Amino acid sequence: METVTRAGQLADPDETAADADGSTFPELEDPDWMRHAREVVQTSFWAMARRLPRLVREAIGVAWATSRRNTIASIGLNITAGVMTTFGLLATTTVLTELFAAGPTPERIRAALPALLLTASAMTARGTLTIAAGWAQARLVPQVNYRSELRMFDATTTVDLAAFDDAGFAEEMDRVRDRGMREAASIVDNTVNLVTGVVGVLATAAALALIQPILLACLLLATVPEAITVVRVARRQYLNLLSRTTRRRRMWMLATLMANRHTAAEIRAHQMREFLLGEYRRIVAFETRADLDLVRSQTTTRVLGASASGLASVAVYTVLAGLLLTGWVVLAAAAAALLALQAAHASLKTTVVATSSLYEDALYYQDYRDFLDRASRHTRPVEGQPTAGFDTIELDRVSLRYPDSDIPAVDEVSLTLRRGQVIALVGENGSGKTTLAKLIAGLYRPTSGVIRWDGVDTSDLNPHSLGSHVAVMAQDWWKFPFTAGQNILIGRHDRPTPGEGPSIEDAARAAAVHEIVLGLPHGYDTLLDREYKDGHDLSGGQWQRLVAARSMYRDAALLVCDEPSAALDARAEHAVFQHLRRRPDKLIVLITHRLANIRHADQIFVMREGRLVQRGNHDELMAEDGLYRELFDLQAAGYLATSSPAPASLT
Ligand SMILES: Nc1ncnc2c1ncn2[C@@H]1O[C@H](COP(=O)(O)OP(=O)(O)OP(=O)(O)O)[C@@H](O)[C@H]1O
Numbered sequence: 001m002e003t004v005t006r007a008g009q010l011a012d013p014d015e016t017a018a019d020a021d022g023s024t025f026p027e028l029e030d031p032d033w034m035r036h037a038r039e040v041v042q043t044s045f046w047a048m049a050r051r052l053p054r055l056v057r058e059a060i061g062v063a064w065a066t067s068r069r070n071t072i073a074s075i076g077l078n079i080t081a082g083v084m085t086t087f088g089l090l091a092t093t094t095v096l097t098e099l100f101a102a103g104p105t106p107e108r109i110r111a112a113l114p115a116l117l118l119t120a121s122a123m124t125a126r127g128t129l130t131i132a133a134g135w136a137q138a139r140l141v142p143q144v145n146y147r148s149e150l151r152m153f154d155a156t157t158t159v160d161l162a163a164f165d166d167a168g169f170a171e172e173m174d175r176v177r178d179r180g181m182r183e184a185a186s187i188v189d190n191t192v193n194l195v196t197g198v199v200g201v202l203a204t205a206a207a208l209a210l211i212q213p214i215l216l217a218c219l220l221l222a223t224v225p226e227a228i229t230v231v232r233v234a235r236r237q238y239l240n241l242l243s244r245t246t247r248r249r250r251m252w253m254l255a256t257l258m259a260n261r262h263t264a265a266e267i268r269a270h271q272m273r274e275f276l277l278g279e280y281r282r283i284v285a286f287e288t289r290a291d292l293d294l295v296r297s298q299t300t301t302r303v304l305g306a307s308a309s310g311l312a313s314v315a316v317y318t319v320l321a322g323l324l325l326t327g328w329v330v331l332a333a334a335a336a337a338l339l340a341l342q343a344a345h346a347s348l349k350t351t352v353v354a355t356s357s358l359y360e361d362a363l364y365y366q367d368y369r370d371f372l373d374r375a376s377r378h379t380r381p382v383e384g385q386p387t388a389g390f391d392t393i394e395l396d397r398v399s400l401r402y403p404d405s406d407i408p409a410v411d412e413v414s415l416t417l418r419r420g421q422v423i424a425l426v427g428e429n430g431s432g433k434t435t436l437a438k439l440i441a442g443l444y445r446p447t448s449g450v451i452r453w454d455g456v457d458t459s460d461l462n463p464h465s466l467g468s469h470v471a472v473m474a475q476d477w478w479k480f481p482f483t484a485g486q487n488i489l490i491g492r493h494d495r496p497t498p499g500e501g502p503s504i505e506d507a508a509r510a511a512a513v514h515e516i517v518l519g520l521p522h523g524y525d526t527l528l529d530r531e532y533k534d535g536h537d538l539s540g541g542q543w544q545r546l547v548a549a550r551s552m553y554r555d556a557a558l559l560v561c562d563e564p565s566a567a568l569d570a571r572a573e574h575a576v577f578q579h580l581r582r583r584p585d586k587l588i589v590l591i592t593h594r595l596a597n598i599r600h601a602d603q604i605f606v607m608r609e610g611r612l613v614q615r616g617n618h619d620e621l622m623a624e625d626g627l628y629r630e631l632f633d634l635q636a637a638g639y640l641a642t643s644s645p646a647p648a649s650l651t
Pocket residue numbers: 165402403405409427428429430431432433434435436475
């Protein structure tokens with residue numbers, strides 16, 4: 001893969017990843033999204049310009065959908081400001097004509113006065129309109145930004161869980177979060193800049209054309225060196241940014257490791273400080289060299305550009321002098337033309353820079369749109385019949401194969417579960433218990449087979465309605481950076497009737513976490529994240545109790561508990577399992593490796609390599625000579641206070 005290096009040249013990856021000492025930065029590989037950056041670098045300016053109309057339409061569409069008022073204001077005020085520029089320049093010509101006319105000075109001034117007032121008014125109006133347009137633009141840009149961010153997070157929180165198992169989806173999501181998400185605002189911003197530039201060019205060109213059309217042609221020619229310099233400098237700057245992105249990611253990662261509460265203990269325990277600082281220093285040295293290279297090459301380009309521009313300006317002024325000498329233009333018109341030339345020059349520069357930036361933005365914006373399309377393919381339609389719950393859940397030859405995997409994680413599983421039961425899924429690591437539980441909970445859709453709630457295929461049910469009857473205590477829960485109370489409340493933040501289910505405190509009591517929360521500095525209002533002021537943290541087991549309280553607060557008909565007591569002490573485990581006992585209104589699905597906790601389950605399903613290999617209650621399974629008994633005996637042996645020899649598998 002090609003990589004972009006220090007001075008911005010495309011280089012061999014091995015060369016790029018090697019620093020001056022010959023050691024390597026294996027992580028300094030280009031992220032995939034950089035391909036767009038390379039495309040920009042390799043595309044000619046005219047190729048970019050050809051795509052402009054489509055981009056401008058797109059940007060105006062986005063801006064229009066966000067705020068009509070600010071869109072009209074940004075564009076309309078800029079156009080009006082352009083008209084004022086033309087007026088101002090033409091009025092300046094009249095002022096100069098009057099001033100250079102023959103006659104006594106006071107009379108000439110008097111004659112010039114009306115045009116002078118007109119010029120002053122036009123320039124004041126232009127200034128005011130430009131400021132107002134800038135204000136509207138400044139209001140529009142963050143609104144567009146928030147809108148695209150919300151659209152993105154709306155998609156990421158709606159897609160099926162399975163989307164996150166698709167490596168392409170995850171990578172695209174990172175890329176869009178990294179850059180594409182904010183491009184819509186940048187497109188709008190650059191479109192308005194482009195409009196401003198074009199209007200400026202047209203306004204001054206109109207004035208010049210009225211003064212002397214030959215000067216207009218000269219102006220366009222004289223701008224070429226400047227345009228080339230601007231594009232070259234912008235591209236080189238961009239290439240530098242590109243090469244830095246990878247290094248900066250690495251630096252950012254190292255910086256996060258070195259200034260982070262979670263890594264502080266390990267860094268000290270392993271005395272990693274010098275290693276991390278050394279890595280950081282190496283990249284900084286690389287960065288500094290790249291910066292110096294850039295400054296050198298940019299300065300050279302600017303010197304060459306400025307010299308060429310200077311020569312071009314001399315040429316234009318020579319033509320102007322020639323026109324003056326031959327009587328093609330009068331002195332007053334020549335002076336006004338000089339002003340127009342300068343104004344046009346600045347507007348052309350704005351136009352060129354905006355075109356180049358707009359093109360670049362558009363490529364990243366395309367990523368954003370592609371991601372939204374991909375997300376919508378991973379999203380279930382919200383229609384489907386609502387459900388009031390279930391009495392039975394039936395799995396009929398249900399399988400699930402993760403993307404990029406040849407072996408199904410769950411393989412043709414058929415079982416029937418009833419409300420009022422406690423059932424347990426048992427098996428060794430990787431046997432498919434969590435995957436099966438997620439299928440039962442409706443978090444995954446089977447790749448084959450059918451799951452029915454009271455005979456109705458769950459894919460015909462409204463997913464939101466179905467989800468409202470399910471609570472999941474996940475194995476890999478997240479420490480949400482909210483208060484203790486909110487951490488429970490988010491189990492069902494939208495409970496329609498308060499008092500319908502357990503209160504936050506009831507749920508906390510059931511999960512043996514109420515006393516712990518009361519002991520926090522602000523009780524249920526204590527923020528559980530040390531990274532914020534006044535934030536606190538809990539131990540792993542205390543967090544797990546809080547997670548259990550959240551699911552109890554959710555109070556759903558189906559409760560799936562995946563290793564609910566892995567981090568709990570004996571007392572808390574007892575409390576949690578007391579709550580997870582048989583209840584007529586609930587179906588409880590338990591996954592645990594602590595088999596003593598499921599002895600009283602109505603049904604135990606034993607899994608091996610994705611398949612159900614045994615089913616029955618504890619006594620029935622102990623009576624069989626199978627995996628369940630083997631696992632149970634192995635565990636029970638650990639609790640026996642005898643010096644009997646350990647099972648063969650442990651020796
Ligand atoms: N998101 C995923 N993408 C791809 N493969 C996965 C994913 N999650 C699990 N697997 C694979 O599916 C198989 C079953 O995993 P699962 O988590 O269901 O097992 P488990 O019985 O719950 O294991 P454990 O007891 O360790 O929690 C394993 O081989 C695992 O590597």
